Amino acid sequence: MMAKIPVSVLGATGTVGQKFLRLLAEHPWFEVAAVAASSASAGRRYGDVVRWRETAPLTERIAGLTIQPCVPPLVGPIVFSALDADVAGPIEQAFAAAGAYVVTNTRTHRMDADVPLLIPEANLDHLALVDRQHEARGWPGAILANPNCSTAALVLALAPLHRAFGIAKLFVSTMQAVSGAGYPGVASLDILGNVVPHIGGEEEKIEHESRKILGTLGPAGVEPAGFAVSAHTNRVATVDGHMATVSVGFGRRVTPGDALAALREFRGSPRVACLPSSPDPPVEVDLRADRPQPRLDLERGGGMAVTVGRVRPCPILDLRLVLLGHNTIRGAAGQAVQIAELLVAEGRVDRPA
Amino acid sequence: MMAKIPVSVLGATGTVGQKFLRLLAEHPWFEVAAVAASSASAGRRYGDVVRWRETAPLTERIAGLTIQPCVPPLVGPIVFSALDADVAGPIEQAFAAAGAYVVTNTRTHRMDADVPLLIPEANLDHLALVDRQHEARGWPGAILANPNCSTAALVLALAPLHRAFGIAKLFVSTMQAVSGAGYPGVASLDILGNVVPHIGGEEEKIEHESRKILGTLGPAGVEPAGFAVSAHTNRVATVDGHMATVSVGFGRRVTPGDALAALREFRGSPRVACLPSSPDPPVEVDLRADRPQPRLDLERGGGMAVTVGRVRPCPILDLRLVLLGHNTIRGAAGQAVQIAELLVAEGRVDRPA
Amino acid sequence: MMAKIPVSVLGATGTVGQKFLRLLAEHPWFEVAAVAASSASAGRRYGDVVRWRETAPLTERIAGLTIQPCVPPLVGPIVFSALDADVAGPIEQAFAAAGAYVVTNTRTHRMDADVPLLIPEANLDHLALVDRQHEARGWPGAILANPNCSTAALVLALAPLHRAFGIAKLFVSTMQAVSGAGYPGVASLDILGNVVPHIGGEEEKIEHESRKILGTLGPAGVEPAGFAVSAHTNRVATVDGHMATVSVGFGRRVTPGDALAALREFRGSPRVACLPSSPDPPVEVDLRADRPQPRLDLERGGGMAVTVGRVRPCPILDLRLVLLGHNTIRGAAGQAVQIAELLVAEGRVDRPA
Amino acid sequence: MMAKIPVSVLGATGTVGQKFLRLLAEHPWFEVAAVAASSASAGRRYGDVVRWRETAPLTERIAGLTIQPCVPPLVGPIVFSALDADVAGPIEQAFAAAGAYVVTNTRTHRMDADVPLLIPEANLDHLALVDRQHEARGWPGAILANPNCSTAALVLALAPLHRAFGIAKLFVSTMQAVSGAGYPGVASLDILGNVVPHIGGEEEKIEHESRKILGTLGPAGVEPAGFAVSAHTNRVATVDGHMATVSVGFGRRVTPGDALAALREFRGSPRVACLPSSPDPPVEVDLRADRPQPRLDLERGGGMAVTVGRVRPCPILDLRLVLLGHNTIRGAAGQAVQIAELLVAEGRVDRPA
DSSP states (O other): OOOOEEEEEETTTSHHHHHHHHHHTTOSSEEEEEEEEOTTTTTSBHHHHOOOOOSSOOOHHHHTOBOEESOSOOSSSEEEEOOOHHHHHHHHHHHHHTTOEEEEOSSTTTTOTTSOBOOHHHHGGGGGHHHHIIIIIOOSSEEEEOOOHHHHHHHHHHHHHHHHHOEEEEEEEEEBOGGGGOSSOSBHHHHTTOOBOOOTTHHHHHHHHHHHHTSEEETTEEEOOOOEEEEEOOBOSOSSOEEEEEEEEESSOOOHHHHHHHHHHOOOOHHHHTSTTOOSSSEEEEOSTTOOOHHHHTTGGGGTOEEEEEEEEOSSSSEEEEEEEOTTIIIIIHHHHHHHHHHHHTTSSOOOO | OOOOEEEEEETTTSHHHHHHHHHHTTOSSEEEEEEEEOTTTTTSBHHHHOOOOOSSOOOHHHHTOBOEESOSOOSSSEEEEOOOHHHHHHHHHHHHHTTOEEEEOSSTTTTOTTSOBOOHHHHGGGGGHHHHIIIIIOOSSEEEEOOOHHHHHHHHHHHHHHHHHOEEEEEEEEEBOGGGGOSSOSBHHHHTTOOBOOOTTHHHHHHHHHHHHTSEEETTEEEOOOOEEEEEOOBOSOSSOEEEEEEEEESSOOOHHHHHHHHHHOOOOHHHHTSTTOOSSSEEEEOSTTOOOHHHHTTGGGGTOEEEEEEEEOSSSSEEEEEEEOTTIIIIIHHHHHHHHHHHHTTSSOOOO | OOOOEEEEEETTTSHHHHHHHHHHTTOSSEEEEEEEEOTTTTTSBHHHHOOOOOSSOOOHHHHTOBOEESOSOOSSSEEEEOOOHHHHHHHHHHHHHTTOEEEEOSSTTTTOTTSOBOOHHHHGGGGGHHHHIIIIIOOSSEEEEOOOHHHHHHHHHHHHHHHHHOEEEEEEEEEBOGGGGOSSOSBHHHHTTOOBOOOTTHHHHHHHHHHHHTSEEETTEEEOOOOEEEEEOOBOSOSSOEEEEEEEEESSOOOHHHHHHHHHHOOOOHHHHTSTTOOSSSEEEEOSTTOOOHHHHTTGGGGTOEEEEEEEEOSSSSEEEEEEEOTTIIIIIHHHHHHHHHHHHTTSSOOOO | OOOOEEEEEETTTSHHHHHHHHHHTTOSSEEEEEEEEOTTTTTSBHHHHOOOOOSSOOOHHHHTOBOEESOSOOSSSEEEEOOOHHHHHHHHHHHHHTTOEEEEOSSTTTTOTTSOBOOHHHHGGGGGHHHHHHHHHOOSSEEEEOOOHHHHHHHHHHHHHHHHHOEEEEEEEEEBOGGGGOSSOSBHHHHTTOOBOOOTTHHHHHHHHHHHHTSEEETTEEEOOOOEEEEEOOBOSOSSOEEEEEEEEESSOOOHHHHHHHHHHOOOOHHHHTSTTOOSSSEEEOOSTTOOOHHHHTTGGGGTOEEEEEEEEOSSSSEEEEEEEOTTTTTTHHHHHHHHHHHHHTTSSOOOO
């Protein structure tokens, strides 16, 4: 049995930090060696500080860790960041400068020209941006980012269609779960029996990040995909799982049959498909009339698969469809873990002897 | 004090039937004189049969009415129909043939060429179709229909924009309350913590009915409006209130400022604005970032106003916006009552001496 | 038409403060003349500061008020307090010392020996404690408190039984709405699809306050009622309305028939029943098998009545029953307004000429 | 690897039937060999008939089974019954008469004098009632029942206390999930933002079944435990998980410390603890102030453990506490599977060679 790679988690007490710890608890390659949080918590026992919200119990080993300050070095070559965006920037940079691969769920660096914004099944080649960071910034480490939660599900579902047909125009209207806002996040008085038709910054993230992820890596960095995106984002009374209704048009005529074939055949590169967190298939198609639904379909592929349903013609663009993704797994911690796995599989991080 | 006009309610025991009774309980012009339901209930005391779901208590007078069979004649010149679609057709026709004005919430006759599908603020002139029914069908009475619940809110909100600028293309993605499905309707296991991305027949209704309502009355009937509609309909865990995110394009360039001016200036005809159920204004604009919301904005205009928010540019068409309407008031019983008021105000139904 | 009595509201921006403003907006006797809040908000326009959460719109007049600091004097003889408990003590005392009648929803002074804790239908005579405040504290004004939200519903429902039969033992298990915790209050992640079996301090409040309210006013203050109370408090996913299941035993045998008679006959003193906010009757009995329910029964008596159902024998004590009260009306702002009305009706506050 | 024991499921298309199939899908000892349902479904492919509501996908093998009529014989020595109570009686008897061990979730036979009502950790010895069925009814097979869903959680949690101290009086107020009512079951209009304080027949089941389960097996059958039970049952807006607040008194004084020791030390017989479905421990104690909660604690012990929290003194009886159990696992299908495991472990059903 192979020794595991020690990893650290920044912002370990928040909801995304907890999700990292839960996903890493039984990971075949990684083992959490250090947890870090704000200076107010540093020095205290993790189990005494955290308000644990995962259904899987906190393990004794993790509960017993002493919280570290968010200052390099921490144990291990990989650092997962679940820091708040208002503090993440300099901390993540310091870790990269100190030699760590920082895989971050925070939005701060996502749109930086030399930071790969990765959904490995969709844009594996963008990983090469890491080399530019080494060169341009002189960092022995690097920063890699996973997308915004609703963007992750959307782009993974649409990647097969973009690859096959070339998206030209994209309407998306989301129905997003409260866990996307962290804890305490959305007040219950705001969402019980209610819909809130606004999530701050979310529409812009979807519009910008989707074009970067599906963009083309060139000598000057990523050339964003050229499609237009019109996003409407809404918060609904679900705990986990972001739904989106989508109308999409292409450079050429595409039928539902064409789209279904592309969706069903889609697999990531074998270099991605072999990763422990990669679902098979990454995009599940469910054509029952009332699917996907968060309560029934969210856990597919361990929360790493997206489910697409209701693929049908659109009276204005080419296609209408509905998609669902797990916002705290594929849309956050799970996506970051898969990116870290890719760093190992690609040889950028050494496995222990 | 004027004597009231006696009216009857078909399908009085269901949720829409109950809403009719609640709205009519203190109506200044109308008084419920008869309630009718399926033959299984006919002959029994209404209060003993109904499973009353309104928060306002059932009045003693209504509770004491004996349920009639759905056979003409019933008391009064106006009959409200909340019948199930599978039985409504011949019953409603029989009442019209017997001289009643049947204002129906049922879908059965909505798309009939000579049946007006009315949102009086939007298409008052379609009322003239009643004359064609008199002529073509030889009925002394007539059938008039209110639109599907999500269509009603959508079309009322968009009528000012269509009138001012001419809609060319329309995307709509709804988030609809469970009361739209009646009682027992949606199973709690299907909607608690969930979203169901499908409502049977709803997308087609939105697409067809919106074009009829905003169409042009000509010698051959209503010429449907020529715009394309792409609808996505979803059920969410709200009790009342249908939300819709909309992207809309026009025959010419329209800015948010243009649209806001049109929305704010919109009033129905004075012949409509003076009706007891007509809200003032019919379309409320609320530009706070996270509005409208069902919990906070549903009761505006007594449930007869729609609220429009987040009017902003669309990267693909001209405008994006969000709208909210009360599905069982403007989208059902309240709309029917307003249509009946119009029949009185226009002199098609006599007021008592 | 009589001139109205000017009143002020402390803590006017919070949820209870907003409920005061909503209830006072059309009050026949009172008019809000001043709103006060923390120093961070003082000097600003109310409409610019408040995150208004009531469904009835904020009036222009109130929105235009300049927020005052919570320092006496403010306009009018009556001051409603919705302050946080951690600051309320000295502020409320200062207003009483300056001559105001402070009617407070805050827990701080509720158990003070000379502060009346009032549900006027239940313990009108406790109002006399105000005189002891005048004497003992030398205040020209006084502090009067309304009970904790779940206690208010419980005690109003049980007052007829205590008066008639003398409660000896009382079990109560509550299911309380999230609005009881204010805003932002309960995090949606804590309550969506969940029950939280703990509300900090609530069980103690029920146990202590219920005995004070139903206690006997004597020369040494209120002698608490002698019954034993065992409370279990739970938060559930409702917006408004506290439910409680109750088992209660008396000093003598009491049948459901005895209890129903007492509940149905119960009226407050005519000196209370005539107040604008007093519901008639204060306790509604609904014996349908599945009632009361928050969604259907909460607004009875304008939110000032409690509804009692399922009155049946208890295999251990005498009776089992279920009760429902509106936690932010009878359980908070509405109760305080009724107490202020009582001050006017009893001549302790002068009506304007 | 041992061959598995073939089992059949009656009522396989309903929600409890589906839960049986899900729990049995990877069972180490059992394999579903036949599914049976009403004659309307018999002869059709299971996957074509069922409206599958489990989150784990329906396996291809099960989907491909042809639905059998509910008539003996079916494959295998064990038949699980999820039949509706209105048809279960003669069908279950026919299978027992034909030689099957029928483990039923249906209420029909639970209170029969010779039918064991089993929670194996609590009343293993009642299994001997099977012999009386063989004798008295002349059946080569037998009927064994699992308790009502709320009773199962309650009794498992209280069994350690009853065994140690002898319960004398028991108050229980439940907050039960909608899955307890099956599908479609509770209408969403009845439960969204609501509490329903009534579940038909549930209070009687709790009162009768708890005394039978904790009763004493004697020559004349089970002598019910002598304690008094006062139950209040409520439906709340949770999907899975029944909560109960409990006050309990004993024949002698019991402190929280006494109770905690008994709860923590409790283990079923080794003959039960070794079963595949038996959780270790069966009763989990969680003393965090706001636990247990359905969202966080329901899956403990694979849904077979109950969680007890807030053990504290009761002002009237001895103890107050809160408990949570999984209503469709420990409270239904999971409990039945464990009972079937016991039949195998005890040698009443042969293992395959």
